[in-house]
Amino acid sequence: MNADMVRAEEPVFSMNARAAERAVAVSLRAVSKSYGAFPAVAGVDLDIAPGEMVSLLGPSGCGKTTTLRMIAGLEEADAGEITIAGRRINETPPWRRNIGMVFQNYALFPHKTVAENIAYGLVMRKVKREEIARRVAAVMAQVHLSGLEHRRPAQLSGGQSQRVAIARAIITRPDVLLFDEPLAALDRKLREHMQVEIRQLQREVGITTIFVTHDQEEALTLSDRVVVMEAGRIVQVGRPAEVYERPVNRFVSDFIGVTNAVRGVVTTGPDGCKSLRIGAGAIVPLPLHADPPAGQKLEMVLRPEKIVVNGATPEGWVSIEGSVAHVVYMGAVTYYHVDIGADAPLVAMIPNEQTFGASGAIPIGAPIRLGWHRDSAMVFVPPDP
Amino acid sequence: MRANILTIYVIGVLLFLAAPVLIVIPSAFGQEATLAFPPIGFTLKWFSNILAHPELISAFGNSVAIALMATAVSLVVGTMTVLALRRYEFPGREALRMLFLAPLVCPAIVLATAVAMVLSPLGLIRTFTGLVVAHTLVTLPYIVRTVGASLAGLDVALEEAALTLGANPWQRFRTITLPLLGSGLLVGATFSLIISFDEFTLSLFIVGNGMMTLPLEMFNYVEFSIDPTIAAVSTILVLITTAAILLIEKLGGLGRQFGQSASGGAR
Numbered sequence: 001m002n003a004d005m006v007r008a009e010e011p012v013f014s015m016n017a018r019a020a021e022r023a024v025a026v027s028l029r030a031v032s033k034s035y036g037a038f039p040a041v042a043g044v045d046l047d048i049a050p051g052e053m054v055s056l057l058g059p060s061g062c063g064k065t066t067t068l069r070m071i072a073g074l075e076e077a078d079a080g081e082i083t084i085a086g087r088r089i090n091e092t093p094p095w096r097r098n099i100g101m102v103f104q105n106y107a108l109f110p111h112k113t114v115a116e117n118i119a120y121g122l123v124m125r126k127v128k129r130e131e132i133a134r135r136v137a138a139v140m141a142q143v144h145l146s147g148l149e150h151r152r153p154a155q156l157s158g159g160q161s162q163r164v165a166i167a168r169a170i171i172t173r174p175d176v177l178l179f180d181e182p183l184a185a186l187d188r189k190l191r192e193h194m195q196v197e198i199r200q201l202q203r204e205v206g207i208t209t210i211f212v213t214h215d216q217e218e219a220l221t222l223s224d225r226v227v228v229m230e231a232g233r234i235v236q237v238g239r240p241a242e243v244y245e246r247p248v249n250r251f252v253s254d255f256i257g258v259t260n261a262v263r264g265v266v267t268t269g270p271d272g273c274k275s276l277r278i279g280a281g282a283i284v285p286l287p288l289h290a291d292p293p294a295g296q297k298l299e300m301v302l303r304p305e306k307i308v309v310n311g312a313t314p315e316g317w318v319s320i321e322g323s324v325a326h327v328v329y330m331g332a333v334t335y336y337h338v339d340i341g342a343d344a345p346l347v348a349m350i351p352n353e354q355t356f357g358a359s360g361a362i363p364i365g366a367p368i369r370l371g372w373h374r375d376s377a378m379v380f381v382p383p384d385p
Numbered sequence: 386m387r388a389n390i391l392t393i394y395v396i397g398v399l400l401f402l403a404a405p406v407l408i409v410i411p412s413a414f415g416q417e418a419t420l421a422f423p424p425i426g427f428t429l430k431w432f433s434n435i436l437a438h439p440e441l442i443s444a445f446g447n448s449v450a451i452a453l454m455a456t457a458v459s460l461v462v463g464t465m466t467v468l469a470l471r472r473y474e475f476p477g478r479e480a481l482r483m484l485f486l487a488p489l490v491c492p493a494i495v496l497a498t499a500v501a502m503v504l505s506p507l508g509l510i511r512t513f514t515g516l517v518v519a520h521t522l523v524t525l526p527y528i529v530r531t532v533g534a535s536l537a538g539l540d541v542a543l544e545e546a547a548l549t550l551g552a553n554p555w556q557r558f559r560t561i562t563l564p565l566l567g568s569g570l571l572v573g574a575t576f577s578l579i580i581s582f583d584e585f586t587l588s589l590f591i592v593g594n595g596m597m598t599l600p601l602e603m604f605n606y607v608e609f610s611i612d613p614t615i616a617a618v619s620t621i622l623v624l625i626t627t628a629a630i631l632l633i634e635k636l637g638g639l640g641r642q643f644g645q646s647a648s649g650g651a652r
Contacts, residue, residue, distance in 0.1 A: 074545050094548040095556075101549040107542035111564050120560075124551035172551065 024086070025050040025208040026071065026176050031080030032232075033066055040066040042232035043080070048176075048210065053202050055211040057219040058229035059255070064212045067229070068178050071210065073097050085175050095124070100169030100207075101178040105185060106161045108153035114164050115140070115149040121172035139167045143201065158186050162194055170205060177202070179211040183218065195221050216256045220244060228252050250380050253301045258349075260302045262342040263382060268294045276300055276379070279342035282320050287375050299382045304349035306376035309336060309362070313371040320371075322346065324364050334361060338368055346370060406623055413616035420611050431617040441618065444602035451513065451598065452581035455520035459577050460570060462521070463528030467536050468562070489526045493586035496522065501590035511593035519587045524577035531576065535569025575633050579626055 026048040033041040041063040048054050056064035069075040071082060073094030082090055089097055100121075108117050115136055122132045140146050143163040153161060162182060169177055179198075183191045199222050202209050213219050219226045220240040228236045228243055228251075236248045247253035250261070264276035264284065274291065276284045276298060284300060292298060313319040325345050326337035334352055337345040348370055362368055400407075408422050413431055415424025435441055470482055488496060500519045501510070509515030543565070547557040563570075588598045597605075599618075607615050 072545075072549055074548070093553070094545075095551050095553050097549075098551075099549055101546065103542045103546055105540070105542060107540060107546040109543060109546075109561060109565075120547070120552075121550035124547075124556060168546075168550065178549075 023049050026210065027083045029081040031070060031077050031082060033070060033075060033078050039232050044234055046227060046234065048208060050208055051206045052224045053209040053211065053222060054225050054227055055213055055219040055223040056227050056229055057213055057216060059214060062229040063232040064229050065180060068180055068210060068212045071176065072099055072101050072178055098175050099178060100172060100174035102165045102169050102180065102182045104181045106165040108161055108164055110153050113149065114145065114151045117153065117164055118167045118171055120168060125172065135171055139171045143167045159190050159194060166201065170207060175208065177207045177209045179209065181212055181214065198222065228255065250299065250301065253378065258304055260304060260346050261299050262344050262346060263297065263299050266292050266294050266296045266298060278340065282340050282342065284320065285318055285374050286379060287377050292379065297382060298379045301378045301380060302346070302372060302376060304335065304347045306372045307346065307348035308371045309348055309350050310369050311371055316374055317371050318374050319369060321367060321369055324362050324366050324368050327361055327364060329361065336362065336368065338370055409616050409619045410623065413613050413620045415613055418612045420613055420616060431613040434614045435617055438614070440597065441602055441606070444597040444599045447597060448582050448599040451516045451520055452578045454517045455524050455581045456574050456577040458517065458521045459524040459528045460574055463525050463573065464532055466529055467533045471536055485529045486526045488523050497587045497590045500587055504591060510591055511596045513596060515591050516588060516598065519591055520581040520584055523584060523587065524581050527576040527580060528573040531573035532566055532569045535566045539565050572633050575629050579629060
């Protein structure tokens with residue numbers, strides 16, 4: 001009962017009580033898979049709500065694709081349980097799982113026309129000819145492909161191929177839609193365009209979707225929740241803002257977004273307040289939520305855009321002096337690499353709000369003052385002592 | 386200067402390769418009753434003379450039937466073999482792959498002796514079945530090679546996509562794998578037909594009274610007679626073979642099938 005209420009509060013979904021009772025579309029319980037001695041997936045637990053779009057994010061070899069392929073039935077789990085719509089499907093072959101999958105290189109059937117490709121799932125399900133024609137026309141209109149019915153896959157552009165692959169996967173109304181890095185082959189502009197299109201389509205159709213990617217921006221843009229994986233395990237699950245703003249460890253903070261990391265030692269000031277002594281002597285107050293023992297070596301992690309340069313530092317803000325070591329002008333923003341006497345420079349990202357910002361850049365070697373809210377920083381125990 | 390020498394050399398090699406054909410075909414039209422080159426006069430009587438030799442006609446029929454059967458068996462077994470070699474990982478897979486190509490490199494006479502030793506106690510010497518079994522042994526590697534090349538060019542994701550879309554393994558094979566292997570199957574089948582039709586050494590150990598193949602019947606014929614009838618038969622065979630090769634070239638290309646990892650179906 002309690003659990004239902006918690007779920008019902010989730011902002012993304014509005015569902016009635018009956019739907020809330022089985023509010024898990026896909027669930028993985030202690031799912032593992034090894035290739036020989038190599039554990040590709042080592043005990044993954046994950047619940048995905050109906051209609052939710054979840055991305056599995058991680059570097060290559062982290063087990064995200066293997067996880068997806070186990071849900072599809074293209075790989076067999078060594079241990080654990082996978083359920084779709086409440087039914088255990090470990091033993092169900094892929095062709096009876098009612099899934100849709102979009103492959104990395106689209107995997108369109110080269111000997112079939114666009115319409116035949118899209119109709120394939122319905123033909124296999126022995127749907128009546130007239131209904132196939134009707135549904136193919138409808139889905140082709142939905143993904144803006146009308147008029148290309150008789151083309152062959154070889155005659156399509158990357159974006160069109162992508163749409164055919166998606167249309168083919170959703171026409172059977174699958175219980176879950178799986179994407180295996182489908183945008184990796186597209187150029188940046190088209191990729192960003194397809195991200196928006198996929199997200200809109202997914203909202204429209206309301207289909208539960210799992211999206212594998214190694215591109216953190218893509219994961220943040222597309223998903224209701226991001227699942228960060230490393231070495232076969234889930235490291236963090238959360239909304240995009242959560243994994244970006246509050247990464248649970250250095251791996252996540254490094255993998256998602258640009259990050260500063262400087263090492264220091266915890267010291268206790270005369271007033272009993274704890275702070276971090278960095279390098280030659282800069283003293284940085286710790287975030288309020290952290291209370292490590294004095295003498296501990298810690299790493300402070302701070303996003304470049306959280307830092308302001310030569311600005312006001314009201315109550316609760318940290319202010320330290322440094323000198324400009326390097327300037328990178330990026331058009332919309334300028335990155336200042338600032339030497340604060342630590343083991344690594346702090347990088348501050350400053351938006352170029354005014355046109356004269358470029359010419360008025362602070363020169364290399366000039367003194368500079370950096371400020372940030374003390375809670376913007378995070379501290380982690382360094383990976384190696 | 387160097388270019389001229391090279392040109393002469395190339396023409397020489399081409400002439401050498403084409404010589405048998407260039408000699409046999411004109412000989413078939415010579416009026417003299419002995420095989421002679423260059424032929425004298427022009428006649429078609431040696432072609433009509435073929436009809437006067439029922440043993441040549443029946444041997445031709447046998448050879449066609451054997452080639453068709455051996456090819457059919459090779460296509461089924463070869464395609465299954467290639468799919469198994471691709472789909473399942475097991476120890477010794479590479480060794481097995483080599484084994485299926487072994488008859489290509491094994492000296493024909495060794496193969497023939499071994500086959501005769503196996504077929505003889507089974508009572509398959511001088512039988513149609515025995516010849517089909519023996520011919521399949523040499524045609525199978527061609528199918529494995531050509532269909533294997535086609536399959537290597539076929540993206541695994543296509544077959545996986547079929548599965549996720551609701552196709553069971555048989556439907557997947559029928560609607561995706563088989564059509565995409567098409568050109569490999571066709572080229573392999575053509576090769577297989579030619580190889581079987583032309584097979585001599587293996588057949589020599591198996592044929593006998595009442596069950597002859599065309600190459601051996603022709604060999605028998607020239608032992609006793611050297612009139613140009615055999616040249617006429619040869620001319621017909623050359624025409625059939627050339628037509629077959631042209632057909633393959635048109636449909637897929639020999640170079641692609643026997644060159645680098647060919648993609649027969651992925652077009």
